[in-house]
Amino acid sequence: MANSWATLGVDLHLEPTGSGGLRRGLTDALRDAVRSGRLVPGTRLPSSRSLAADLGIARNTVAEAYADLVAEGWLTARQGSGTRVADRAVVPPAGTAPRRRAPGRPAHSLIPGTPDLAAFPRTEWLKAARRALATAPFDALGYGDPRGRPELRTALAGYLARARGVRTDPENVMITAGFSHALRILGALLRARGVRTVAVESYGLDVHWGLLRDAGLATPALPYDDLGTDPGPLDEEGAVLLTPAHQFPMGTPLHPDRRAAVVDWARRTGGLVLEDDYDGEFRYDRQPVGALQGLDPDRVVHLGTASKSLAPGLRLGWMALPPSLVEEAAAAKGRIDTCGVLDQLTLAEFLTCGAYDRHVRSARLRYRRRRDALAAAVADRAPEVTVTGIAAGLHAVLRLPPGTEQSVIQAATWQGLALHGLAFHRHEQALAEPLDALVVGYGTPPDSAWAGALEALCRVLP
Known part of the structure; x- marks a missing residue:
């Protein structure tokens, strides 16, 4: 039985011109595709038989066009490798603006927010993926419940109860594509409920404040002091976004009195607390601070992700929702x-088989060693700099002498070191006096680059 054109080789869109015959038209079309960069060097072309079937022309015509372009140096043909686009400079079409050269990447990065991606547990993750796929029911590959797969919601409900003190059922857990996705869902939900304002912390991430503003919500800043964020000014805002277990980026846990106060506010006003538990697994010198959600599951949304514990590229996050919000959140997320x-399914298997706990324990030890090396190096090389906020997490705050933050950031740029100052994370409405400090993500570099990154940091400290 003859092969259908739809089953032959790889796809290649060409429009041979009619002038000068099919062979010349095909040759010109291929040459133009290579010259313009549409076919980049190394691209493997369809076999002459496949392309002839696609174009409805004789195979010899394609073979002759290929031979012409091989002779001209546009293509190469080797036994066993097929016909490919030759390695040559691409000349952009006339009128095309030249592409600007991208600036060089820094040699080292201590930007907070990313774990050591080289330490992702590939082998264990692959094993879990194979087991999960082998046992997945057929309906798992359908559109599914907007809350996410029941296997993962069940695994997370158990894990969060055990490790973070969260009180929830699988029915009230929703899977999201990371924290930002969850915040979009909650922003839409709050706006639909008539909320106009979500209070935020004086220090945090402007991308999160921006997502809430995109939903039409105002984001006034709450005061911050040595006890953490002060919920005292909360009134009729409707909701508040907090990092109570480990304030980002300052690194302090919310004082117990203030934890109780913010929950009391939510009960009294009908408000909602959005708890960002971004790195709750990593603690070193103290017992873990339990989830705020455990104080009142009906008034607190607990949000977490695999971004710090595994990798942000997984795009996996979750919300433990008050039961009264589940249907509204599902509607805000979408019908599928x-x-x-x-x-x-893989993360569910990873959690239930114990691989997640093993990975977190191993990572916790590795990051603690880095934290200790950072604190020791700063104490030795820059005694005027104070390292704070290091009892947990993957970053530290380095308090600098007054007036030196910007000069240190500039010096880091010259050293090829990507670094954030505390001012980068300061809300524009923050009331407290600005502090000069660095926010150092010691979890970011791979092991092979950690020593070099630490040395570069020490060279720029005052």
Whole structure:
């Protein structure tokens, strides 16, 4: 039986010109595709038989066009490798603006917010993925529940109860594509409920404040002091976004009196607390601070992700929702699940088989060693700099002498070191006096680059 054109080789869109015959038209079309950069060097072309079937022309015509372009140096043909685009400079079409050269990447990065991606547990993750896929029911590959796969929601409910003190059922857990996705869902939900304002902390991430503003919500800043964020000014805001276990980026846990006060505010006003538990797994010198959600599951939304514990590229996050919000959150997310099913099933298996706990314990030890090396190096090389906020997490705050933050950031740029100052994380409405400090993400570099990054940091400290 003859092969259909739809089953032959790789696809290649060409429009041979009619002038000068098919052979010349095909040759010109291929040459133009290479010259313009549409076919980049190394691209493998379809076999002459496949392309002839696609174009509805004789195979010899294609073979002769290929031979012409090989002779001209546009293509190469080797036995066993097929016909490919030759390695040559691409000349952009006339009128095309030249592409600007991208600036060089820094040699080292201590930007907070990313774990050591080289330490991702590939082998264990692959084993979990194979087991998950082998046992997944057929309906798992369908559109699915907007809350996410029940296997992962069940695994997370158990893990969060055990490790973070969260009180929830699988029915009230929703899987999201990371924290930002969850915040978009909650922003839409709050706006639909008539909320106009979500209070935020004086220090944090402007991308999160921006997502809330995109939903039409105002984001006034609450005061911050040595006890953490002060919920005292809360009134009728409708909701508040906090990092109570480990304030980002200052690194302090919210004082117990203030934890109780913010929950009391939510009960009294009907408000909602959005708890960002971004790195709750990593603690070193103290017992873990339990989830605020455990104080009142009906008034607190607990949000977490695999971004710090595993990798942000997984795009896996979760919300433990008050039961009264589940249907509204599902409607705000959409009528079907929007998170990759296979990764959900893999994470569920990763959690239930114990691989997640093993990975976190190993990572906790590695990051603690880095934290200790950072504190020791700063104490030795820059005694005027104070290292704070290091009892937990993957970053530290380095308090600098007054007036030196910007000069240190500039010096870091010259050293090829990517670094954030505390001012980068300061809310524009923050009332407290600005502090000069660095926010150092010691979890970011791979092991092979950690010593070099630490040395570069010490060279720029005052």
